Amino acid sequence: MSYETITTNTEVALEKLRYRLLGMAELVETQVRDAVRALNIGDLNLAEAVITKEAEVNALEIKQAVLEA
Numbered sequence: 001m002s003y004e005t006i007t008t009n010t011e012v013a014l015e016k017l018r019y020r021l022l023g024m025a026e027l028v029e030t031q032v033r034d035a036v037r038a039l040n041i042g043d044l045n046l047a048e049a050v051i052t053k054e055a056e057v058n059a060l061e062i063k064q065a066v067l068e069a
Contacts, residue, residue: 017064024060031057 031050038046 020060020064024057024064027053027057027060 031053034046034053035050037043038050
């Protein structure tokens with residue numbers, strides 16, 4: 001395998017990782033914003049939605065850990 005191929009494969013892998021992490025960060029940012037809003041206005045339904053969404057973030061984190069292993 002040539003240096004160029006290794007570099008290209010590494011760049012592709014890093015770009016995929018970058019997009020996955022950005023997606024996770026966006027979800028977490030939304031959760032934090034919604035959690036603060038739920039707390040400020042006392043919206044229990046919104047707070048429950050934040051808790052429910054946590055399972056999705058956790059699943060993405062586990063999936064990422066498996067991909068890195």
